[in-house]
Amino acid sequence: MRKRENMDNILLTTRDFSFYYGPVQALKAVTLDIEKFRITALIGPSGCGKSTFLRSLNRMNDIIPGARVEGKVMLEGMDIYGKDVDVVDLRRRVSMVFQKSNPFPKSIFDNVAYGLRIQGEKNRSVLIQRVEESLKDAALWDEVKDRLDQSAMDLSGGQQQRLCIARALAVRPEILLMDEPASALDPIATQKVEELLFQLKKDYTIVIVTHNMQQAARVSDDTAFFYMGELVEFGQTQQVFTDPKLKRTEDYITGRFG
Amino acid sequence: MKIKRRMIEEKAGFGLLRAAAFLIIGVILFLLFDIFSKGSGVLSWEFVSQKPAKGMTAGGIWPAIVGTFWVSLITVLFAVPVGMAAAVYLNEYARQGRLVRIVRLAIRNLSGVPSIVYGLFGFGFFVLSMNLGLSVLSAGLTLGLLTLPWTITASEEALKTVPRSYREGALALGATPWQTIRTNVLPYAVPGMLTGAILGLARAAGETAPILFTGVAFFWPMLPAFPKVLFSQFMALPYHLFIMSTQHHEIAKVRPLAYGTAAVLIALIVLMNFIAVFIRYRFRKKFKRV
Numbered sequence: 001m002r003k004r005e006n007m008d009n010i011l012l013t014t015r016d017f018s019f020y021y022g023p024v025q026a027l028k029a030v031t032l033d034i035e036k037f038r039i040t041a042l043i044g045p046s047g048c049g050k051s052t053f054l055r056s057l058n059r060m061n062d063i064i065p066g067a068r069v070e071g072k073v074m075l076e077g078m079d080i081y082g083k084d085v086d087v088v089d090l091r092r093r094v095s096m097v098f099q100k101s102n103p104f105p106k107s108i109f110d111n112v113a114y115g116l117r118i119q120g121e122k123n124r125s126v127l128i129q130r131v132e133e134s135l136k137d138a139a140l141w142d143e144v145k146d147r148l149d150q151s152a153m154d155l156s157g158g159q160q161q162r163l164c165i166a167r168a169l170a171v172r173p174e175i176l177l178m179d180e181p182a183s184a185l186d187p188i189a190t191q192k193v194e195e196l197l198f199q200l201k202k203d204y205t206i207v208i209v210t211h212n213m214q215q216a217a218r219v220s221d222d223t224a225f226f227y228m229g230e231l232v233e234f235g236q237t238q239q240v241f242t243d244p245k246l247k248r249t250e251d252y253i254t255g256r257f258g
Numbered sequence: 259m260k261i262k263r264r265m266i267e268e269k270a271g272f273g274l275l276r277a278a279a280f281l282i283i284g285v286i287l288f289l290l291f292d293i294f295s296k297g298s299g300v301l302s303w304e305f306v307s308q309k310p311a312k313g314m315t316a317g318g319i320w321p322a323i324v325g326t327f328w329v330s331l332i333t334v335l336f337a338v339p340v341g342m343a344a345a346v347y348l349n350e351y352a353r354q355g356r357l358v359r360i361v362r363l364a365i366r367n368l369s370g371v372p373s374i375v376y377g378l379f380g381f382g383f384f385v386l387s388m389n390l391g392l393s394v395l396s397a398g399l400t401l402g403l404l405t406l407p408w409t410i411t412a413s414e415e416a417l418k419t420v421p422r423s424y425r426e427g428a429l430a431l432g433a434t435p436w437q438t439i440r441t442n443v444l445p446y447a448v449p450g451m452l453t454g455a456i457l458g459l460a461r462a463a464g465e466t467a468p469i470l471f472t473g474v475a476f477f478w479p480m481l482p483a484f485p486k487v488l489f490s491q492f493m494a495l496p497y498h499l500f501i502m503s504t505q506h507h508e509i510a511k512v513r514p515l516a517y518g519t520a521a522v523l524i525a526l527i528v529l530m531n532f533i534a535v536f537i538r539y540r541f542r543k544k545f546k547r548v
Contacts, residue, residue: 060430065354092432102423104442115431118441164427171431 011036011205012057012094012175016071019052021064026052028229029071034175034222039197039206041220041237043213045252048226050209054177057207058094059087075175092119095173099180101160103152103167108135108144111152111163115171130170137203138166139196158189162196169200176200178208182215194219213253217241225249293524297517305518309479314502315512319519321479325394325492326526328481329473330463332398332488333405337462338455340402341409345451348410349417350439369407374467376404381471395488397473404468405458412454416447449541456534460527466496476501495523 012034019027027049034040042050055061057073059080073080080090092115103111112131113121121127131148135141140162144155152163161181168176182190197206197219210216216223216237223240225233225248233240233249244250251257304318311317352358380400390396420443428438466474475491482490502516503509 058430060426063426063429088432088434091430095432096430098423098426098430100423102421102427104424104427105446114428114441115433118428118431118433118437167427167431 009035011076012207013074014053014072015074017053017056017073018070019049019056019061020066020068020070022066026229027056030226030231032224032231032234034205034207036205037201037203038221039201039208039219040222040224041216042207042209042224042226043211043216043252044226044232045257046211049229050224050226051179053226054179054207054209055096057175057177058091058096060091060096062087092171093173094175094177095168095171096177097161097164097168097179097181099183101157101164101184103155103160103163105151105153107149108152108155108163109148112166112170114167119171134166134170135163137169137200138162139192139199140166156189158185158192161185161189161193165193165196165200169204173204175205175207178206180209180211183211190215213255225252227252290524293517293520297514297519297521300514300518301521306522310477314477314506314515315508319495319498319515319522321481322493322495322498322519323522324481325474325478325494326463326496326523328394328487328492329398329401329469329494330459332395333401333462334455334459336399336402337405337409337458338451341406341455341458342413342451344406344410345413345417346439346444349414350443351435365407365410368403369411372467373404373465374470376400377468377471379403380468385472391489392473392475392491393489394473394492397469397492397494400468400472401462401465404465405455405462408458408461409451409455412457413447413451416450416454417443419450420446449537453534453538453541456530456537460530460534463530464496464523464527466494466500469494469497476505495519495526499523 010033013032015031016029017027017031018025018029030049030053042054044050052061056069057080061067069081075090075093078085080094095115104114106114109131112134113127116127116130132141132145135144140159143159144163152160155163161184165176165181182193185193194215197208200206208216208220220237222235223237224231225240227248233244233246235245240249241253244253306318306323307320308318309320348358348361352361377400380396380403384390384396384399385392390399424442424446425438428442429435433441462468473491474494474497476493478491478493481487481492499516499519502512502519506512
């Protein structure tokens, strides 16, 4: 655990957080802090628990039958697994973009406006404004501004993923969780998403799962290395990649296993 | 010599398989040909638009068509919403445990219950206990129960075709489970649900046993207007066919009328099936793009 100089910058913390799929323990007492306006990369071999960890941060795992948690996840001091927590409200603050882009079979506009509409926003001009802002934030506006009423299914893969990012941004979350958002994209589309992350960092806190070591090194400020459900090493990305404290971390990032 | 034998074996084997597959087409073609050739003599606009006359030895079958329509309407209004709701609960909300397994077992068993048993149940429950009398309502609800297992199963299948990512995507944006289902699951499942409902209805519209004890009449040429029609006895195509071919005092004389009735009934059911196929086709096309 890295010592934080300034606790005020910490937005999300986990304390001895464990996760079980029925009898199988997928996460073992994970403790880490996520700082505001930084990009935290979660890396590790398949099945190491990084995606489970990510999905625990906005309780997307609740849907899975037999799921159980121990320990705490605190969002600005609030235990998100506490009894009084409104999951719907939590997911508005901690939004998620999935590995495979999942636009809804609706128009581009309706996709981006979805989150606002379910919150009850009916004012057309508010919706129009927010859709435009979100698409601009997701660097997609120029490509789609003339065809907002066309189906989102007709966009290219990279555009679809940026649309999903725009859709998540439209609800103005504090944290953006991304589960391998570029793994299904070609290098050019990947580059666009990565550039986008740099822009978004100014306003959002981002946690990203990635299998791509170069990507983690390029885009993230902090890196957490997971192995077999445990958080092995966590620190500033530069330190983790150039001077890892543990041999196992070094072996993984240099490609000796995993 | 050996090669020849192998080829003969091969041909004989595939020939049998092919025959089995074509048998079904043969049966339906024979059935349609038989019915339409024997009934075509009476098929006319008058036949479908007029009341039976002269002790049902002449005239048409209009009241039976109207009766079947009203009963089917009640069946749909009951079975579709209940079937959809049950499917949504089973597929989207219920924790997949013992209770759900029992419910599914019950649904499977219900679909195997003979239709005459539904008729008896409808008589005891709707006609007597609920005091609905022999009526369109009692018969429609009884047929509704009969189609419920089909409606539920078809609706569940339709819900399963909606990708999980639609649900997750909506939930991750802060939608409640009900908002997710209403805005991002049901709209894509409804065509499939309707397809199942129409197929179930097509089955129900041809049933005789369930309406036998619950409201169908031998001769009831004048149906009152809505809403009184709901509490009236009625004529129906399948039952009309049944009496024309077994209960009439001059069976030989009315045989063509019976065939004509059968032709109209089959035409209606085939039409319903076509509508179902059409909806499913459009539905599939829409999903291909996803």
